[in-house]
Amino acid sequence: MKRSNTEKIVVTIVAVFCIILNGNPQKISQTTENAANKPAIPTNIKALISKTLEQPFESLNTDWFGTIQTEALLVWAEKGYPEGIQYVENWLNYHIDHDNKLSDEEYLKTYSGNKARIIRDGVLPFSLYAGTLGVSFPCYVLYQQIKNADAKRVCLSVADAILHYTARDRFGYMAHDDNDYHKWCIPDGGYFSVRAMADASALVDESTSKVYLKNAVFQAKTSINLFFDTEKKLTRTIYLEQREPGKTYWCRASGWMVYTLTALLRHLPEDHQDYKFITETFSQIADGLVAHQGPNGGLHVWVDDPTSPEEVTSTAMTAGCIQEAMDKGWISKSYTDYVQKAWSFISGCVSEDGKVKNAYTGWAIPAEQKQLVMDTGYHGYIPGMVLLAAGQILK
Numbered sequence: 001m002k003r004s005n006t007e008k009i010v011v012t013i014v015a016v017f018c019i020i021l022n023g024n025p026q027k028i029s030q031t032t033e034n035a036a037n038k039p040a041i042p043t044n045i046k047a048l049i050s051k052t053l054e055q056p057f058e059s060l061n062t063d064w065f066g067t068i069q070t071e072a073l074l075v076w077a078e079k080g081y082p083e084g085i086q087y088v089e090n091w092l093n094y095h096i097d098h099d100n101k102l103s104d105e106e107y108l109k110t111y112s113g114n115k116a117r118i119i120r121d122g123v124l125p126f127s128l129y130a131g132t133l134g135v136s137f138p139c140y141v142l143y144q145q146i147k148n149a150d151a152k153r154v155c156l157s158v159a160d161a162i163l164h165y166t167a168r169d170r171f172g173y174m175a176h177d178d179n180d181y182h183k184w185c186i187p188d189g190g191y192f193s194v195r196a197m198a199d200a201s202a203l204v205d206e207s208t209s210k211v212y213l214k215n216a217v218f219q220a221k222t223s224i225n226l227f228f229d230t231e232k233k234l235t236r237t238i239y240l241e242q243r244e245p246g247k248t249y250w251c252r253a254s255g256w257m258v259y260t261l262t263a264l265l266r267h268l269p270e271d272h273q274d275y276k277f278i279t280e281t282f283s284q285i286a287d288g289l290v291a292h293q294g295p296n297g298g299l300h301v302w303v304d305d306p307t308s309p310e311e312v313t314s315t316a317m318t319a320g321c322i323q324e325a326m327d328k329g330w331i332s333k334s335y336t337d338y339v340q341k342a343w344s345f346i347s348g349c350v351s352e353d354g355k356v357k358n359a360y361t362g363w364a365i366p367a368e369q370k371q372l373v374m375d376t377g378y379h380g381y382i383p384g385m386v387l388l389a390a391g392q393i394l395k
Helices: 005-022 025-035 043-054 064-077 083-099 104-108 136-146 149-164 187-200 206-227 251-265 275-292 312-327 333-348 364-368 381-393
Strands: none
Touching: 043 064, 043 083, 043 381, 064 083, 064 136, 064 381, 083 136, 083 149, 136 149, 136 187, 149 187, 149 206, 187 206, 187 251, 206 251, 206 275, 251 275, 251 312, 251 364, 275 312, 275 333, 312 333, 312 381, 333 381
16 A cells, blocks of 8 residues: 555654654664554454553553453554554553562462462563463564563563473473363463463574473474374364363364464474474464365354354464465465455454454363353453454555
């Protein structure tokens, strides 16, 4: 989409004003250039971005409900919404100040996921519940964008906690939390461990980087071995009692798996011994998703059950990652139709005022029990996942 000279001047003035308010002139050049490159954005996606930015930054926690949204805002900061950088910096600074004053009991009340030990080694406390390890993800992006030192410290604290403090099950898979991991494991855990370690590998010296990356590769391969059904080319919902795979193929399990492989491939050298295996597995997963894509372009809640409704978050997760994988040459360009059909469905799930519908709002256990839980509550990961996909697909 071409801009007039007047539009370019207005965008530049707005971006410079935002940066001056922040008092960091080093951001001006990069941010104004990004602001001038805003892609053509549908009005409903603009509304979704605005709704996310309008939330008080203090209201977004450091669990994945909050961090997926903050990461999405940083992605869109590079596409013409530079105010997202200041928003995320404010969010990070707030939690560094606020969360360090909380007792363990008070901190655990800040999120709704499983409870676990709290780590206070670095600038920001977090628990060993997988979802709160995701606090490093927007921090990694923030550091890449503006070299925020505290953001880097968070990334390294999380990586060290995964190496030294998190539990492992009998497969060597990182525990989802401190309490229930012996009863089941799920693909979510793979994503949070793999991405944190892979991102950290880009922030340290070569010898330490190899340690982080080796752990990330092992966790990714273990996730594939536990959850990927090579015959159906679909990802299982769960692995039960460390004895047997579950019976269902929940849509967001596929999302977590492609999130995992995407996170690893961003840092895995092409000459790495496992690069071919990871990229070939990615292609097989994509083949399975293409074969089971719903008539409207979405993934069914249970991917292999066409009688179940099509669902937006999983469709966003898979389509965004497949687009990135094609763009970066990890897989062939043959999945363009899947992404385009998926985007048609995703966009159709976002109202003109930026509200998302058709989201499965349960998690793995109810999904394995075939409980259909749609649009119950409006959790923060819903807009976050849609915006992350939009950032990859809209050019």
